[in-house]
Amino acid sequence: MLRARLQHVLWLGGGSGAGKSTVARRIAARHGLHVYATDDVMPDHARRSTPGDSPRLAEFMAMDMDERWVNRSPAVMLETFHWFRGESFHLIVEDLLRLPREPRVIVEGFRLLPRLVEPLLAAPGQAVWLVPTPDFRRAAFESRGSLWHIAGRTSDPHRALRNLLARDEMFTRRLHEQTRRLTLTAIEVDTTTTEDDLTRRVTEAFGL
Known part of the structure; x- marks a missing residue:
């Protein structure tokens, strides 16, 4: 049973720019965990996917930058983005099952949709989602110098x-709604939240 085979895994999901990677690395360093970053394996998962199991990914890869980010509404971008629909999530699970059970694993990334993670939890305390406010998300991207990384490669x-930020805000709201419905833990992250405070709250939520 997958729940039993993954009971050593801690799941840290949330919206883009919420601080998932930073918090995961800090917790891992403090508690001797192995970090599995889902962003890092996206190119590998794209190569391992097929049009049959990831049709939205195939459509996305065929688009140019304007088709992806300029010519469609944020709502359409949200509904058709492959990672937001859970495509290739099974490859995350496959990767985790290949890892040794020691040290424990903390997996992080926006691809950890509550509806897909919940069936894999042996206990609710294995998973936490970070829910950034729009102001926090924009400030985070600006501080990283990545605000225009995608948008700057389009004609507009x-x-x-604007489309990207609106899409990400809708996605974050959806994550929050799913965690409430499934009675999972979500932590709001706003511009007053420090890295130390966020790391402490996530650590406590995991029971470490």
Whole structure:
């Protein structure tokens, strides 16, 4: 049973720019955990996917940058983005099952949709989602210098950025709604939240 085979795994999901990677690395360093970052394996998962199991990914890969980020509404971008629909999530599970059970694993990334993670939990305390406010998300991207990373490669960067930020806000709301419905733990992250405070709250939620 997958729940038993993954009971050594801690899941840290949430919206883009919420601080998942930073918090995961800090917790891992403090408690001797192995970090599995889902962003890092996206190129590998894209290669391992097929049009049959990831049709939205195939459509996305065939688009140019304007088709992806400028010419569609944020709502359409949300509904058709492959990772937001859970495509290739099974490859995350396959990877985790190949890892040794010691040290324990903390897996992080926006691809950890509550509806897909919940059936894999031996206990609710294995999973936490970070829910950033729009102001926090924009400030986080600006501080990293990545605010225009995608939008700047389109013919209309300002429109693309508005679309991206609106799409990400809708996605974050959806994550929050799913965690409430499934009675899973979500932590709001706003501009007053420090890394130390967020790391402490996530550590406590995991029971470490």
